[in-house]
Amino acid sequence: MSLFTHVLxxxxxxxxxxxxxxxxxxxxxxxxxxxxxxxxPSYLTxxxxxxxxxxxxxxxxxxxxxxxxxxxxxxxxxxxxxxxATFLLAFLWNRTLTLGGGEHSAALLSLSFLLSxxxxxSSVTFLPFMMRLQPRYLTTYFxxxxxxxxxxxxxxxxxxxxxxxxxxxxxxxxxxxxxxSWGFDGELQAHYQPANFSAQGFFxxxxxxxxxxxxxxxxxxxxxxVAREHKSKGYTDDxxxxxxxxxxxxxxxxxxxxxxMLDFSEGPVxxxxxxxGKGTYSTMELVFIFVVLAWVNALTNAxxxxxxxxxxxxxxxxxxxxxxxxxxxANPVACFIAMFVPIRSxxxxxxxxxxxxxxxxxxxxxxxxSPCPLLIxxxxxxxxxxxxxxxxxxxxxYVKVIIGVILRDEGHSALVWCGAVVQLGSMLGALSMFPxxxxxxxxQSGDPCNTKCPK
Numbered sequence: 001m002s003l004f005t006h007v008l009x010x011x012x013x014x015x016x017x018x019x020x021x022x023x024x025x026x027x028x029x030x031x032x033x034x035x036x037x038x039x040x041p042s043y044l045t046x047x048x049x050x051x052x053x054x055x056x057x058x059x060x061x062x063x064x065x066x067x068x069x070x071x072x073x074x075x076x077x078x079x080x081x082x083x084x085a086t087f088l089l090a091f092l093w094n095r096t097l098t099l100g101g102g103e104h105s106a107a108l109l110s111l112s113f114l115l116s117x118x119x120x121x122s123s124v125t126f127l128p129f130m131m132r133l134q135p136r137y138l139t140t141y142f143x144x145x146x147x148x149x150x151x152x153x154x155x156x157x158x159x160x161x162x163x164x165x166x167x168x169x170x171x172x173x174x175x176x177x178x179x180x181s182w183g184f185d186g187e188l189q190a191h192y193q194p195a196n197f198s199a200q201g202f203f204x205x206x207x208x209x210x211x212x213x214x215x216x217x218x219x220x221x222x223x224x225x226v227a228r229e230h231k232s233k234g235y236t237d238d239x240x241x242x243x244x245x246x247x248x249x250x251x252x253x254x255x256x257x258x259x260x261m262l263d264f265s266e267g268p269v270x271x272x273x274x275x276x277g278k279g280t281y282s283t284m285e286l287v288f289i290f291v292v293l294a295w296v297n298a299l300t301n302a303x304x305x306x307x308x309x310x311x312x313x314x315x316x317x318x319x320x321x322x323x324x325x326x327x328x329x330a331n332p333v334a335c336f337i338a339m340f341v342p343i344r345s346x347x348x349x350x351x352x353x354x355x356x357x358x359x360x361x362x363x364x365x366x367x368x369x370s371p372c373p374l375l376i377x378x379x380x381x382x383x384x385x386x387x388x389x390x391x392x393x394x395x396x397x398y399v400k401v402i403i404g405v406i407l408r409d410e411g412h413s414a415l416v417w418c419g420a421v422v423q424l425g426s427m428l429g430a431l432s433m434f435p436x437x438x439x440x441x442x443x444q445s446g447d448p449c450n451t452k453c454p455k
Contacts, residue, residue, distance in 0.1 A: 005229045008216045009130070009137045013144020014151060015213020016122040019082055019115040020048065022152035022206045024305075025324075028192070029161050029199050033094050035103040042438040044112060045306075045430050051116030054078075055423045058124045062416055071125040075217060078125070082118040082210040085111045090203035124419035127404070131412045132230055133220070138408050139339040142401045146331030153328045155205060157321065160196045164317050166449035167191050189449065280410065285346060292353050293403050293418065294425030296396045299360050301422075302429030304392065307367035310443040312389070314371050314453075315382035323389040330390045334397035342405055349399055356395035359388050367443055372453035 023044065031038055061069040092107035099106065130138050167189055220226055281289065312320035366373040366385060375381025400422075407414040436442050 002229065004223075005133070005137060005220075005226050006140045008220050008223075008226065009133065009140040010144035010147065011212055011216035012126070012220060013141040013146075014148045015079060015082070015210055015216070016126050016145050016148055017119045018148040018152060018209045018213075019086055019206055020112075020119045021149045022086075022155075022202065022209075023112060023115065025152050025156040026161060026199060026202055029159070029195055029202075030093060030108075032192075034105045034108065035096060036105055039438075040105075042434065043109060045434050045438075047109065047113050048116045048120065049427050049430055051113060051120045052423055052427055054117045054121035055124045055420055058121065059416070059420050062413070071129050072221065074121070074125050075129060076214075078118045078121050079210060079214045079217065081114055083207055083214065085114045085118070086203055086207035086210055089115075090200045090207065093199060093203065120423055123422050124416055127415040127419045128412050131408070131415060133226075134229055135405070135408055136339075137229070138404060139335055139342070139401060142338070142404060143332045143335040146328075146333075146335050146397065149331060150325075150328035151209070152206070153325055155202065157325060158196065159202060160193050164449075165191050165193060281406075288346065288350075289403055289406065290417070290421050292349060292399065293421045294428070296353060296356070296399050296403075297422045297425035298429030298432075299357065300393065300396050300400070301426040303433050304360055304363055306430070306433040306437050307364060307443055308389075310367035310370040310445060311363045311373070312385055313445060314366075314373050314376055315385055319382040319386055323386045326386060327389040327393040330393040331397045334394050335401050338398055338401040338405070342402065344402060344406055349402060352395045352399050356392055356399065359392040359395070362388050363392060370444055376453050 024041075027041060031040055034040065036043060058069065058071075058074070089108070089111050092111065093105070095105070095107045096103045097106040098104075126141070127138075130141050308324065309320065312323045363385070373381070373385075375384065404415075404418060407418045
């Protein structure tokens, strides 16, 4: 039944960020119908960072009440909230209220905040829960987490979101001023293709995906076949102590966080290099791992996605959709590669991080040059930006998975910190890009049909 458990772990991982990822890909369809217009992405950025109150609460509980918080009830709660919130979005997303003398999408923004709390909190609850299964299922979970971006993107492509056609307006406009007049003929206008199904149908799909996540979580907890896939006796980590606490077998009510993870009466003694986890890594190595984790998540979850449209749309709508879709495919592909080639070398991790950052720098440069980036009049330019996006996501996604595998071996608390640093990196990336994109407007977008660049 190993395959069955792998499928459940993957479906469980999909539920981690499918709701917010779905919101982002649906923006071109919902923005024209709401009073916030294209300010909505900026609002979403702030809302998502406010939602880090969820992970903060979890971290404070682990810090000040160690061993008290069981992540399973929290997961039941947040997934249920995700199911209900996405279902309500299907019927309330375009409802507005008059507040402060203006119209606002109160329901959309409020439900988006709830979904952000759900997804942000999943980073510090889903990963620690995976400690209850054997180590090989963690990579499968990361594949599912990658699919949480790909699946909504594919559905949005089927829906036809954001597809633009340039049509000749065939207008003659004369402006008279004294004895002079000017005429403008044949100007192109952008026409957005009608969606194949409504935003309501899309949000109902997201609600169904959250229900699938709940079903997978229930089976991971209670299905007899999956119970046999819970931690093997030969695999020793602090999650064993978590389970002992759950079954009241831990003497003197000791908690995992109260003892070092090497404190076992059985098994070989391993030299500790630090007090973190099993002590496998020194303090400097741990600092390197967590700095890389924060940096990689800042780039992949906030910094580069915020300028994806600026980097790709100048090369055409097809280049933009290819980059968005193929980069979403690259994430689970990287996880799949890590399943069979889990190289835990810190040197390789550093090399891949520098490589991915280099490709990210090219993407950022093209976004800064928008609406006239390099090679805009050549097919090579479009191909290069798509390939750059794919390699960028592929390399850094592999780094994220390997760090997850490394920290998984260090125990339950290490995975809690992993989720917290993921959110911290994403938050810092988003807060650094928000003023550059939305306040100072350092990036400029061109008209998809009329922008003319020098050859």
